[in-house]
Amino acid sequence: MGDRTKLTLLAAVALGCVALFMLTHLSGNLDYIVPRRAAKLAAIIMTGVTIAFSTVVFQTITNNRILTPSIIGLDALYLFINATIVFLFGSQAFVFMDDNVRFLMSAGLMVLFSVLLYRLLFRREEKNIFFVLLVGVIMGTLFRSATSFMQMLIDPNEFLVIQDRMFAGFNNIHTDLLWVSMVTVAVVLLYFLRFARFLDVLALGRDHAVNLGVDYDYVVSRLFIIVAALVSVATALVGPITFLGLIVANVAYHLLSTYRHRPVIAAAALIAVVMLVGGQWAVERLFTFSTTISVIINFFGGIYFIYLLLRESKSW
Numbered sequence: 001m002g003d004r005t006k007l008t009l010l011a012a013v014a015l016g017c018v019a020l021f022m023l024t025h026l027s028g029n030l031d032y033i034v035p036r037r038a039a040k041l042a043a044i045i046m047t048g049v050t051i052a053f054s055t056v057v058f059q060t061i062t063n064n065r066i067l068t069p070s071i072i073g074l075d076a077l078y079l080f081i082n083a084t085i086v087f088l089f090g091s092q093a094f095v096f097m098d099d100n101v102r103f104l105m106s107a108g109l110m111v112l113f114s115v116l117l118y119r120l121l122f123r124r125e126e127k128n129i130f131f132v133l134l135v136g137v138i139m140g141t142l143f144r145s146a147t148s149f150m151q152m153l154i155d156p157n158e159f160l161v162i163q164d165r166m167f168a169g170f171n172n173i174h175t176d177l178l179w180v181s182m183v184t185v186a187v188v189l190l191y192f193l194r195f196a197r198f199l200d201v202l203a204l205g206r207d208h209a210v211n212l213g214v215d216y217d218y219v220v221s222r223l224f225i226i227v228a229a230l231v232s233v234a235t236a237l238v239g240p241i242t243f244l245g246l247i248v249a250n251v252a253y254h255l256l257s258t259y260r261h262r263p264v265i266a267a268a269a270l271i272a273v274v275m276l277v278g279g280q281w282a283v284e285r286l287f288t289f290s291t292t293i294s295v296i297i298n299f300f301g302g303i304y305f306i307y308l309l310l311r312e313s314k315s316w
Contacts, residue, residue: 006256010270021278044273046178049269056268060199073136073140076143078236083151099176114228115228177237188226195226202219255267
């Protein structure tokens with residue numbers, strides 16, 4: 001079966017999941033139900049495509065298939081920001097704070113952290129991106145530890161507010177935030193088009209890319225910031241989904257017989273849409289909201305991550 005046929009089948013499955021999500025139990029006040037489902041569906045698709053795209057690009061610039069952008073600590077920083085707000089101002093701060101302000105603050109701080117992390121460290125350590133990743137892991141651990149410390153000190157009722165932020169959810173998507181997110185993602189992707197032609201060459205490694213005339217440091221630094229911006233927007237909108245990118249990127253590479261990024265990114269995006277839309281439908285119709293989509297994805301993603309580690313260890 002050719003790659004084009006596989007992509008067509010993936011697109012058909014994705015459309016089937018979208019139709020199932022939109023049309024199941026479609027009765028009652030359609031003027032209320034349809035717009036809410038459409039907004040939720042748009043958020044799911046945008047999140048899936050953004051995370052899939054970011055992970056494939058991130059794995060290319062790090063030349064490692066078991067890494068995801070969450071390794072630099074963005075998920076931990078998101079939880080730290082929300083925990084700090086509750087710790088300093090109480091859970092009522094989420095009630096009185098404007099949603100747009102909270103979204104822009106969370107996304108802006110995550111992007112700023114990524115820029116500072118890369119700019120300050122990449123220049124000092126002989127331009128080694130793996131040193132940046134190592135410091136990102138340490139900072140992520142620091143943010144998680146600080147978040148846990150604040151959770152121990154706050155009122156148990158307010159802890160529930162933080163706990164709710166720990167898992168991604170699509171049930172309370174604000175339309176204004178959705179539009180802001182979509183516009184931001186569109187602008188970032190337009191900027192990415194300047195560097196899209198370098199991805200296939202970057203996959204060959206630093207030495208080959210430099211020999212082929214690529215300004216490696218410049219291109220990688222821009223792609224790093226693009227990835228950080230996209231992941232920050234998706235995380236600030238719906239919350240952290242740690243293992244989604246790991247799953248869809250590796251499954252896309254496994255399904256296709258090519259390493260060209262255009263079909264791989266398309267396949268990863270379609271797989272992400274299938275997983276998120278189908279998973280959200282299962283959460284609502286089968287589990288009756290007794291769990292969240294991120295819990296399911298992280299459970300299977302953790303198992304898949306262990307499988308990848310075992311497979312890589314056998315090849316060493």
